[in-house]
């Protein structure tokens with residue numbers, strides 16, 4: 001049974017909710033196993049053992065978060081040339097932008113020769129002040145549904161052998 005690996009980092013809970021929604025969508029599909037891992041816990045073997053990926057990160061300082069970057073730094077070369085052609089999607093939680101983090105993940109995925117199955121899903125919280133940015137996030141249901149759909153689509157495609 002193919003595994004969908006979801007790797008995430010979250011400081012104030014927004015990205016976590018997106019990753020959990022994607023996992024819930026994937027769990028609706030039979031024929032795929034879903035593994036939801038904090039980026040700190042994810043290892044090269046988790047990438048090698050999975051058939052498809054969702055990478056979920058906040059945008060921090062016009063970048064993916066440092067911990068998410070560390071995950072890619074640790075796993076990039078051990079996994080290089082061993083994931084070619086596998087499908088992936090990116091989920092980004094941002095205050096007001098998100099495009100820089102999305103672009104970085106796209107470039108790493110290109111290096112791994114992964115296949116994008118959707119445009120990056122970017123959810124903006126519109127938090128502006130330091131207090132709002134550091135407060136725990138509660139994302140709207142419609143944004144979480146979009147993440148759920150990504151998880152369901154990837155899982156269904158893996159189960160059917162479409163990707």
Ligand SMILES: Cc1cc2nc3c(=O)[nH]c(=O)nc-3n(C[C@H](O)[C@H](O)[C@H](O)COP(=O)(O)O)c2cc1C
Pocket residue numbers: 009010011012013014015016057058059060061062063093094095096097098125127133134137
């Ligand atoms: C240190 C820091 C830097 C941030 N930089 C950006 C940024 O460059 N662009 C942006 O759109 N949001 C930025 N944000 C806002 C976060 O992306 C937003 O709060 C998001 O909810 C974080 O996801 P999380 O709840 O999963 O931690 C920043 C937040 C922090 C804490």
